[in-house]
Amino acid sequence: MSTPLDASDLAALAALDALLQTSSVTGAARRLGLSTPAVSHALARLRERFGDPLLVRAGRGMVLTPRAEQLRPRVRDALSLATLVFEDPGAFEPASMERSFTLSMTDYVLRVFGGPFEARVRAAAPGVDLRVIVNAVDDAERLRAGDTDLVVGIYGALPPELRTRAIISERLVCVVREAHPVLAPTKRRLTLRQFVTLEHVQIAPRGQPGGYVDDRLAELGHARRVARAVPFFQLALEMTASSDYLLTVSERIARQLGPELGLRVLEPPSELGLEPYALSMVWHPRFDADAGHRWLREQLVESTQALDGLSHARPRRRLDASDPTAGEASGRRRRKAKN
Structure with missing residues (x-):
């Protein structure tokens, strides 16, 4: 069963790797940019942690214990993986x-x-x-x-x-079919009376009817009949093109699809004060x-x-x-x- 790592274990990993790679407290200190006493203290803590001397005297130098030899490649791999976490990934390449x-x-x-x-x-x-x-x-x-x-x-x-x-x-405009029986071909803006009298298609992308236009109507003491509420813009435009319904819709998609569907774009009633x-x-x-x-x-x-x-x-x-x-x-x- 593995023992969970704590902050001191992670901090000691670099020191352990340096000691195992150099077999020397002085060499490890030089590699880490630390003082020799600091690395000596780190070695003491590592010995206590592993229950093994790790480095032992052999003449004028030091050699690794069997336990340290076993740890050496594993510690090197672990440190390499840890280094990758903080490594600069380099220039981002979308193609890859x-x-x-x-x-x-x-x-x-x-x-x-x-x-x-x-x-x-x-x-x-x-x-x-x-x-x-x-x-x-x-x-x-x-x-x-x-x-x-x-x-x-x-x-x-x-x-x-x-x-x-x-x-x-975006801004909101109104659309009707070209041959609408109520609205004259020369009409450019709807009156408020026409707007509330006609039946509407409403786009409800999140499945909830009502919203901004209905709130503005309510402020004026009016309401409209929403005969059809659908979640998709194109479907709403197609339904309007094949009926006498009125649709209030975003201008860009009305201008894009209107001509091919036989729709004409009208300005909404000015009393509504619809904001972009x-x-x-x-x-x-x-x-x-x-x-x-x-x-x-x-x-x-x-x-x-x-x-x-x-x-x-x-x-x-x-x-x-x-x-x-x-x-x-x-x-x-x-x-x-x-x-």
Whole structure:
């Protein structure tokens, strides 16, 4: 049965190796850059620890005991392994990285800048595997547990230790099908009355209906009917293209997919005062100094910078606590339901 190491054992490992390699207290002191008395004291402690003299006099020099001879290669190997822990890994080379990352993000991210991000990773790090899962209200817990390596989204209050960096800003627009029977082809902005009268498709990436738009309507004393709530941006756009529904959606994906789906983009009612928002990447601080993880984050940032990522002034960077898609809001509702 092995005995657990303590700090003194680890500190003595270098001294033991020097003594066993040189068979000399003076030689070991010279190798370690210590005084001879200090190494002599270290030898005394090692003798007590092993129950063996380790070095014995032989004429003018010293020789290793059988126990010390047995220890010599094992100590050398152990010290070499310990040295690797503190060794500078050298320049990071993405091309040599063989690793898997789990990313949590919406299909908006994959559609708008996932292509450039994928191309960058594939070209520079062919040994990297990427696994993408959908956003969830427990993204923060997944990061803490190590189930997810990086998430992209807009969140409510996050655990204070998590790192965040805004990477792209967006604004909300409305879309309807080109031949919508209620809205004239020349229409450029919806009135508030039209907005609340029409039936809506809502994108609920984390499975919770309601949110920012509904809160703004409630502040004005209005509500809308959400006829369909789906978790995916592209599906919501396709449903809108084949119906008379109205969809409020992020502008970039509306501009990308709208023409091919036969959709037209309209401005939301000015009374709503919808503010731009920012998507952030979030990670656990255990990866702050991880060269591979840091490189992956840089690829994500550079992919959004090519799109003039943070192009909106003062975008909101977090969800209100009342937003049902915010982690802390859903958590409170679950706790309340249990009481």
